[in-house]
Amino acid sequence: MVRIGIIGIGFMGYTHFEGARDLTNARVTAVATRDAAKLAGDWTSIQGNFGPPGGHVDLSDVRKYTDYRQLIADPEIDLVDVCLPTDRHFEVVMECLQAGKPTLVEKPISVQLPEAETMVRTAREKSVPLFVAHVLPFFPEFRFAAEAIQDQRFGKLLAADFKRVICRPDWSSDMSDFRKLGGWGIDLHIHDNHFIAHACGKPKAVFSRGLLQDGFVNHVHSTYIYDNGPAVTCVSGGIAGKALQFSHGFSLYFENATVLFDAGTLAGNWVVSRPLSVMNADGTMTHPELGGSGKWCGAFTDELQLAADTLAGCRQAGALSGETALAALQLCWAEARSIESGTIVPV
DSSP: OOEEEEEOOSSSHHHHHGGGGGGGGGGEEEEEEEEEEEETTTTTOOOSSSSSSOOOOOOOOSEEEESSSHHHHHHTTTTEEESSSSHHHHHHHHHHHTTOOOEEEEOOSSHHHHHHHHHHHHHHHHHHOOEEEGGGGSSSSHHHHHHHHTTTTTTTTTEEEEEEEEEEEEHHHHSSGGGGGOOOOHHHTTHHHHHHHHHHHOOOOEEEEEEETTTTTEEEEEEEEOOTOOEEEEEEEEEEEEEEEEEEEEEEEESSEEEEEEEETTTTEEEEEEEEEETTSSSOOOOOOOOOOOOOTTHHHHHHHHHHHHTTTTTOOGGGHHHHHHHHHHHHHHHHHHHHHHEEEEE
């Protein structure tokens, strides 16, 4: 049994807690927060941009800490799950690694590249598992896409186009200023960069055009450059009209099929413009069965399960790899330099 301790009970801490309810051979046994009401099980103040709001939680079987350092020091915690704001990641993750505690940290690993490099290097030097919770590869459509690219079930990937766009988010004061988050080029677009690095491998360079504000990217069109690899592009940013709250999707061009997906929140409604569709070489179209629990936090359950299984020696870290998370952040900063210079930038 992998015993998980969550540090930080905001929206993501709540999401991880709910996702952990369905884990096999793992469960949450401790939480840490300075909020007395949350320690008492009143999570009604929690609201995110997906899923239900928080409610009242039974924490009678969960150890409760006001000081996260006590949770890190707890000998009965096998995996520390850091769900704090991004600007706290470096400090707390480094304390976990120095204590020899396997750690899962919410994305992005950091906004600052030197901090991310230090975390990954320290984890490697101390042989302490470091997982970074980029959840996109665990959503059914994206899991299918990554597996199809990697196992070449439709032949080699020849080209791919990804998108992830939002309007300026006014539903949260914490998100209204993109500078606090590293710009949409990190907070939002790092999902795409991580998925591309995970599914296609780390490109050798990028060429990007877009919009910079105060040194941060808030909209980008990128071309990812591989040696003898696929032609991969992506558009991402936070400049859409207000009715386009969110949209993501992909077009994947394989030797023997084309795979399409497009969905988003349009004028307050979730719209699947193109369900996951395989355009076969024989002219037929199929819609793969995706499985999954169907729960709002199901992808987070799968993410946590992989971390627990990796600790138990059953699986490899895969999409949770700290090295892949670092590559994603390196891509983000290379895109910013490419926009500023108008040149191809090595990664």
